Amino acid sequence: EAGVTQFPSHSVIEKGQTVTLRCDPISGHDNLYWYRRVMGKEIKFLLHFVKESKQDESGMPNNRFLAERTGGTYSTLKVQPAELEDSGVYFCASSRLENYGYTFGSGTRLTVV
Amino acid sequence: GDSVTQMEGPVTLSEEAFLTINCTYTATGYPSLFWYVQYPGEGLQLLLKATKADDKGSNKGFEATYRKETTSFHLEKGSVQVSDSAVYFCALSERDTGRRALTFGSGTRLQVQP
Numbered sequence: 001e002a003g004v005t006q007f008p009s010h011s012v013i014e015k016g017q018t019v020t021l022r023c024d025p026i027s028g029h030d031n032l033y034w035y036r037r038v039m040g041k042e043i044k045f046l047l048h049f050v051k052e053s054k055q056d057e058s059g060m061p062n063n064r065f066l067a068e069r070t071g072g073t074y075s076t077l078k079v080q081p082a083e084l085e086d087s088g089v090y091f092c093a094s095s096r097l098e099n100y101g102y103t104f105g106s107g108t109r110l111t112v113v
Numbered sequence: 114g115d116s117v118t119q120m121e122g123p124v125t126l127s128e129e130a131f132l133t134i135n136c137t138y139t140a141t142g143y144p145s146l147f148w149y150v151q152y153p154g155e156g157l158q159l160l161l162k163a164t165k166a167d168d169k170g171s172n173k174g175f176e177a178t179y180r181k182e183t184t185s186f187h188l189e190k191g192s193v194q195v196s197d198s199a200v201y202f203c204a205l206s207e208r209d210t211g212r213r214a215l216t217f218g219s220g221t222r223l224q225v226q227p
Contacts, residue, residue, distance in 0.1 A: 004156065031213065042117070043157075043202060043217035056214060091157065095213075102215070104149075104157035 002026065004105035006092050012111045018080040021108045025074070025094030032075050033095075033102065034067060038088035049075060050097070082112045115140045119203045119218035126193055126225050134188040134221045136177075136203035144205040146170075146179055146186040147215070151200045160188075160201070164208070193225045 005024040013019050025032050034046040046065070047057040051072035060067070064083070069075040079086055089109050093102040119136045126132060138144065148160040148170070161170030166181035175190045186203060203218040 033214070035215075035217075037220075040220070042219040043204075043215075045214040045216070048213060056212060059214065093157075101159065102157075106154070106156040 004092055004094050004103050006090075006105035006108050008108060009106065010109045010111075012113060013082055015084055015112055016081045018078065019082055019110060021077045021079075021090055021110070023075045023077070023092030023094075023105060025092070026103055028096065029094035029103075030072065030097040031095040032069060033093045034075070034077055035091040035093065036088050037091070037107075038085070043091065046077075079110075082110075084112050086110060087112045115144070115205060115207065115216040117203050117205055117216055117218035119201075119221050121219070122200075122222035124221060124223050126223070128195055128225055128227050129192045130225075132188070132190040132193045132197075132223065134201055134203075134223070136186045136188065136218060138184050138186065138203070138205050140184075140205055140207065142207045144207050146177070147204040147206070148175070148177055148186070148188050149202040149204060149217075151202070151220075153199070157202065193223070195225045195227050198223055198225045 030051050032049040035043050037043045045059040048055045049069045052069050066078045089107040091107045093104045116139045145164045147162045149157045150160045161172040163170040163179035169178045177186050177188045200220045200222045202220045204215045
């Protein structure tokens with residue numbers, strides 16, 4: 001089966017601009033997660049979708065971040081407006097509903113200058 | 114809240130050397146423990162896991178034992194290869210709450226020289 005796909009793989013934007021990251025989970029995986037790793041620190045949880053519903057968004061840092069998962073398929077994570085501290089690698093992962101095992105994507109490296 | 118602490122890198126070893134990457138955790142409940150690996154240019158991959166005390170996870174020659182008394186889950190390999198060069202992340206998830214989010218450590222970069 002195809003893996004979790006994220007794009008773009010890299011994005012460089014200026015402070016104040018908007019960026020949208022996309023994640024395509026493995027087909028049939030109802031759970032979808034977003035994580036990010038900032039400045040080589042620990043990977044931190046952002047949020048968890050079950051199908052199209054936000055199950056847990058306790059890790060979202062502030063209201064500049066908006067995640068959606070229309071139709072329970074792919075998901076987007078929009079940062080608007082971007083700040084310097086948003087630079088990092090954003091990972092997406094998916095799993096089947098009954099399974100705690102994740103499959104991660106390769107990540108999107110976001111650089112805000 | 115939950116946290117995971119792992120040794121800082123980079124760890125540089127010669128091929129066939131013994132590897133230990135330390136990991137300790139703090140959790141309110143009884144977590145499951147994981148090691149993930151990220152090879153250059155790739156996503157995170159589950160390396161091994163353990164779900165209860167004294168369980169030993171193993172894969173590709175790597176091992177880690179769930180030590181509840183010392184709240185540790187150290188990663189070991191008896192003889193590393195150049196192909197093991199990667200970043201290794203220790204992580205936990207809480208089972209009691211049903212919350213599926215993973216709590217990660219900061220990662221340890223391993224460089225194996227021929």
